[in-house]
Amino acid sequence: MNSKINLNVQNMQISGIRQFFNRIQHIEGMISLTIGQPDFETPLHIKSAAIRAIEENHTSYTHNAGYIELRQAISTYMNKKYKLDYTPDSEIIVTNGASQAIDTALRTILSPGDEVILPSPVYPGYTPIINQCGGSPVFIDTTTENFKLSASLIEKSITGKTKCIVLPYPSNPTGVSLTGEELEEIAGVASEHDLLIIADEIYSELTYGRDHFSIGTIAKDRTIVINGLSKSHSMTGWRIGVLMAPAWLASQCLKVHQYNVSCASSISQMAALEAFTAGIDDAIPMREAYKKRKELTSSYLRKLGFKTIEPDGAFYFLAGIPIEIASFDFAVELAEKAGVGVIPGTAFDPNGEGYVRISYACSEDQIHEAFKRIERYLSESD
Template structure:
């Protein structure tokens, strides 16, 4: 019997991140600067809310979009934090993590043959979904513009098939963000060419020098905002994401969401309610610690000859390597010889060649030890 498999699925490959991990798996005494999640514990009051939900048997299906009180809390949070205004009754959907929100958004707006513009290097979770929709991901190289996607760059890649722009800022893997002026230029372009914008703002609470600005405040009528609690409240395993969209878009997104997962975990939703209410500022102490680690990491990188662009948010540097080796070979040798794990830039698209992603979501002691090891490694 010949298995019948979707052709788009058959063409998918393991992510470059996973391929790299498979290569270095089993190395002892590794200091990992690869981690893409907070190294803090979920705040106690959030865990207690989940325990209480279980004890009260809050373990049934909720409304497809999430229980209303949670959506009201999310609406308040987004208004207070980012001046985003979304009706909790019909413009907010609670999802199983931001990843499912991205999947829902793309499956809702894309048709076969559409083209989606996104910055490169970029998180590798978008392109596979785009291809499964029969659409095409168009990677816009930002390496010569401090990793910033600009309206001029986008304009150079527009075709009659372009239907959507993805704005993942603050960025994984670069940590770079866009300011109000830069976003407004992109907003004007989207209006001019009748494009949908998907703004992945999962790192919006982890910004350091300037407040986060959402393009949803500029062109709400054509923007889907993605957010969630994984990074801001150290809740990666709880799987709570948020999709915010104008009613005309949200009513289509809820159909995709409903037939995909029905609803997010009821217990996790109760934990999320605590996060968005009593825990509205839970990210602040984590952000302060990340800022200290950003300074330590940047100092070490520059001292060792890495090329750096200062990140505005998240907890990553995408650093240019001081070596003629390929990114993959450099990362493998650093793992094998220095026992320091870094993600090769090519895991985030070929435009990442020459870079490695370094996460500072680990202790200051671990960072200092990792760079001591890298210094000895580079001296060789």
């Protein structure tokens, strides 16, 4: 019966992150430094807004792009936070999480044979969509470049088939971001070669040391900006994402979005309205907590000999393993022998070999205990 299934779907693999998470989930007493799930509760005022929405019967279809009041709030929020300038009625679409926004963006612009440039290692959610569209991902190894995709690296990878550059910064899995100057150079290359840009900025509120800079402020005419509330407001399960693009491009994305999901959940949209207005600064205390956890995690990693590039965003380290062992085997042994879960770097494509992703979206007590266990495991492995 497999002959009845689309070949691109048959060849698709379940996310390596989820595969590994599911494999070790049964281990009793394990401390998980795996999934990118904030450990904070959704702020109470946002939950209350959702309850009110149900009581007030906001339970019907909304406009395909989302409530106009919500899109207006998003426009104001993005302008205040990042100086982005998107018109609510023609350049903003509310989606079912950033994942659906990414899917919509790629399916809108890609045709069979198109190539998409991505930094590597990279979040594994882009490649399956590119492949389903008949396109080809082109991975640029950034492991010798402090995990940064640069204009010069992009230039070397451009062919006559290149359609798009994906900029997932701050990055999952590395936590690394790009500066305004670096993005200016990338924007120049994109303009010279007439390429589109998808800027996945879901971690934009979680930056350390400097504010997030969006390429949408300097290359709006060719950029789709992806954002949402999952990480900034600890709303992963609410499934609210945002797709922003110039009107000529957003109008085409809206067609794909409309036939895919009609609209995002009306209840979640009302909660999102509260988040983007009264909750404009909700991420600040979470960010401060993550910063402390980052510094704590960094000190342990250095002490134990892991090779690290200091993150300036998100809540991950992609850390080089301090002993001679394959990433997958290291992660399995660490889970089974030490009771600590990390993600093997190969879950983020082959250039992740030799690394593991460590999430510090957990309590400081858990970080302390996890690294005690890791230290014990490493000492026993000598």
